[in-house]
Amino acid sequence: MQCSIARTYEVVGEPWSPLIIRDVFLGTSRFDGLQRNLGISRKVLTQRLAWLAERGIIERRPYSERPPRHEYVLTAKGRAFYEVLLAMAAWGDRWTAGDDGPPALFRHRSCGKVIRAEVRCSECGDRLHATDIEVVPGPGFRAATV
Numbered sequence: 001m002q003c004s005i006a007r008t009y010e011v012v013g014e015p016w017s018p019l020i021i022r023d024v025f026l027g028t029s030r031f032d033g034l035q036r037n038l039g040i041s042r043k044v045l046t047q048r049l050a051w052l053a054e055r056g057i058i059e060r061r062p063y064s065e066r067p068p069r070h071e072y073v074l075t076a077k078g079r080a081f082y083e084v085l086l087a088m089a090a091w092g093d094r095w096t097a098g099d100d101g102p103p104a105l106f107r108h109r110s111c112g113k114v115i116r117a118e119v120r121c122s123e124c125g126d127r128l129h130a131t132d133i134e135v136v137p138g139p140g141f142r143a144a145t146v
Helices: 004-012 016-025 031-038 042-054 076-095
Strands: 058-064 069-074
Touching: 004 016, 016 031, 016 042, 016 058, 016 069, 016 076, 031 042, 031 069, 042 058, 069 076
Parallel strands: none
Antiparallel strands: 058 069
């Protein structure tokens, strides 16, 4: 598909991949820790880790030769996806957190303040809302042939 949302969804668009990326970002880098934190079956976790590695989201690195063991780290591509997760968390905090409030807070390392992700215009810096956006064909657009 020509749609960047559909292409992204193809890489990480099932429930486990974003959660694996989240946990690896937060420092859980070994298979057993991921399996325990997520409550995911070993088979599904193995499949998802292989899928994410094949697509350049995570990298598998050995940490023990005997027995052979690996840990998982985010690539630059995987770390960049965490920005998508921040936007998802902001939406979830607003619409699903309920009276208890958000389950996690995000602190900006540079200024030390607790923040929430916001989508802003890359040109003027204004905060963006769905009603502010107009979609126009980009350089990768190909008209459908009939």
